[in-house]
Amino acid sequence: MILRTFAAASLTLISLSTFAAGPHPSATDSVTVNYVGKLADGTVFDSSARHGGPATFRLNQVIPCWTQGLQSMTVGETKQLTCPPETAYGANGIPGVIPPNSTLHFTVTLLHIDH
DSSP states (O other), X not given: OOOOEEEETXXXXXXXXXXXXXXXXXXXXXXXXXXXXXXXXSOEEEETGGGTSOEEEEGXXXXXXXXXXXXXXXXXXXXXXXXXXXXTTTTTOBTXXXXXXXXXXXXXXXXXXXX
C-alpha cells in the first residue's frame, strides 16, 4: 500500500508500508537495512540478500540519496527510493555494475538504528 510520496530534485521516496512512529536516523547514525537495488531496466545490481542478509553502515558513508532518504524513515518502514545520477554514482557509475549517469531504484526496509 502506497501511503506517502515525496519528491525532490535529489530523490523520490514512495512509502510501501504504514508509517510507524519513532525516531529517525541522523546522517551520523549507523543503520541496518534490507535492500534491493535495480537499474532503470529492472536489472538487480545489488541486494542485501546477495551479501548474506541485512547490511549495516553509517549513513554518511553511502550515496547522498540513501543518506537523505533513510533519514526520513523509522524502524520497520519500507520505502522505494529513486535516486537520480547526481545523488547516486553520477557520470562515473561503477564499471561493470552501474552504467554512467544511471537513475537507480532501491527498495529499502529500515531494521535498526544505532545512535
